[in-house]
Amino acid sequence: MSELKRSARAAAEVSRINAFFPIMPLLGNRLASVRPFEGLTIGVSAHLTTLTAALVRELALGGGTWVLCAASDATTDYAVVDYLRDNGFDVYTSGSRDDYHSALLSHEPDLIAGVGGTLLDTLVRRFPEQAERVRGAVEVSKTGVVKVDDLDVPFPVVNINDGRLKPAVENRHGVGEGLWHAVQSLTGMHLSGRRVGVVGYGPVGRGVAAYARAAGAAVEVVESDPVRRLVAHYDGFPIPTLSDCITRAGIVVTCTGGRSVLSLADLAGAPDGMVLINAGHGGDEIDIPAIKRAAIAVDHVADHVVSYKLQSGRTLLVLTDGHPLNIVMNAGSPEPVLLHFALLGLTLEWLTRATDLPPGLITVPPDLENVAAELALTALRAAHG
Ligand SMILES: NC(=O)c1ccc[n+]([C@@H]2O[C@H](COP(=O)([O-])OP(=O)(O)OC[C@H]3O[C@@H](n4cnc5c(N)ncnc54)[C@H](O)[C@@H]3O)[C@@H](O)[C@H]2O)c1
Structure with missing residues (x-):
């Protein structure tokens, strides 16, 4: 253009x-x-x-x-x-x-x-x-x-x-609603019946979890802070450990602002085709470099969608290379x-x-x-x- x-x-x-x-x-x-x-x-x-x-x-x-x-x-x-x-x-x-x-x-x-x-x-x-x-x-x-x-x-x-x-409006509702709109337009996925793991239950994670549940997904929350984990419980979400959540979730969204909160080791039990999304500020919440190093095959499925095949034979579908998806796709x-x-x-x-x-x-x-x-x-x- x-x-x-x-x-x-x-x-x-x-x-x-x-x-x-x-x-x-x-x-x-x-x-x-x-x-x-x-x-x-x-x-x-x-x-x-x-x-x-x-x-x-x-x-x-x-x-x-x-x-x-x-x-x-x-x-x-x-x-x-x-x-x-x-x-x-x-x-x-x-x-x-x-x-x-x-x-x-x-x-x-x-x-x-x-x-x-x-x-x-x-x-x-x-x-x-x-x-x-x-x-x-x-x-x-x-x-x-x-x-x-x-x-x-x-x-x-x-x-x-x-x-x-x-936090009350943008982090919670802006990211919560905007992220899933952007995911649907990027992937065509509907959330109904999908299993979603949300890592981090600050305002961003809270919105991401709530809008996914409203769209029909079965949502679980992983949170390291005990007070927020308790709030997630009273909001009605299962609160498993990360490794437990990873074995079930089809989609995992990081919402922590931390670095490498989702490492390659954390993903060892991931089901085939797990979709990895980041909603936190940086591009390093998911250890994408480690996934790239471990991949035995890489398929650039579409713009912003890359499939990595691991030694185990299972694939991970990484969206927007681990950068905050709603911002990359929709400017927030x-x-x-x-x-x-x-x-x-x-x-x-x-x-x-x-x-x-x-x-x-x-x-x-x-x-x-x-x-x-x-x-x-x-x-x-x-x-x-
Ligand atoms: N994508 C966007 O448009 C957008 C918009 C606003 C904020 N953000 C970013 O989203 C991130 C989260 O924002 P917030 O306001 O919810 O922050 P927050 O700090 O209030 O919440 C983050 C939560 O993640 C938890 N956490 C940290 N490390 C964890 C780990 N390893 N496992 C489980 N839980 C962990 C923390 O205990 C905390 O409760 C920040 O990086 C923020 O800058 C993104």
């Missing part, structure tokens, strides 16, 4: 998204009337999807210079990259992650918005003097929050993952993602006027969540009468 066509496709997607849930234009109107970012440079490390394009377009109405880089190659939509560049944004995607972080940081951002914490990691570890001049940052993902917690960050980083809004779920994007925009606006904030992680102020929820309710009324 030519660059022009790709960019036009992304523009049409942004219009479609705004027609059904116009929270981004509402945010843009608010920012345009205040122009809080005038004179500032803001660096954004994000999944470069149409939803991010819909966000950045509105954020820029608040003034300032906006510079972007990819959060992950696997989730970068090059139509969106073209669209953003056509609209005058600098977007860095090529070379190694270090390369595009360095390119973005050469703009010396005053504020940073990120998913996954990798840009903040590069900034603090490689450019500590520059980090001293940053006014504040927003981190949207659990994985990023954990990473930032390990860093000695000299400025406030607002954690919008652990407020009230994002529009409404919940846009809701937390609105919160991200409001938080950046707040950081331009907040004073005396401590360095390091701070939880998003409830007042900002209330404003974001009001914007969402207004958008829902406008869209649905």
